[in-house]
Amino acid sequence: MYARSSTIHARSSAIDAGIAYIHDTVWPALTGLDGYIGLSLLVDRLSGRCITTTAWESEEAMTASRPDTNTYRDHAAQILGGSPTVDEWEIAALHRDHRSAPGACVRVTWARVDVNEADRAIDGFRLATLPTLAELDGFSSASLLADRDSGFGVVSVTFDSADAMRGNRQAMDDLEAASVRDGVQVLDRCHFDLVLAHLRVPELV
Secondary structure: OEEEEEEEEOOHHHHHHHHHHHHHHHHHHHOOOOOEEEEEEEEEOOOOEEEEEEEEOOHHHHHHOHHHHHHHHHHHHHHHOOOOEEEEEEEEEEEEOOOOOOOOEEEEEEEEOOHHHHHHHHHHHHHHHHHHHHOOOOEEEEEEEEEOOOOEEEEEEEEOOHHHHHHOHHHHHHHHHHHHHOOOEEEEEEEEEEEEEEEOOOOEO
């Protein structure tokens, strides 16, 4: 399974229009593409950062979708008032306790490891981090998107509410600290509202 994420730092006044365009136009249009298995939209209204992620059954399907998704992304960028940054990933791990509901929030952490340690880091996330996350109150799901060739990765942890995410902040910080001791370099983190979640990605652990 593979994923493409498009990040735009939007004007705050344009966010609602961008959400409407992605919900009403982009999402229905993508459902007809071969190999498409879902879309999510994360929004941080304080910073204006918006991340749309599409998921695909194979790298070939993701590659074939580029012409169509480029068109929709460019129009979304015009509406939101920002320039998109695009990344393509392997969906290296995903565990879903239950599907998200309105009010869900997501903690996203960007990180990298030495390229030679990428496989070990992915295995560690699957075998150790995911089971620990699944025990947290209000946990909904977690995923790891990875680029094994560069060592970069993104961990997204979804909670049922902002209160649940805040209540687990120390536990999440402790998990990150443990990963740093194990050779992971944390580059950035951000908290988002999960605005759209229409993913059909199967369990990958």
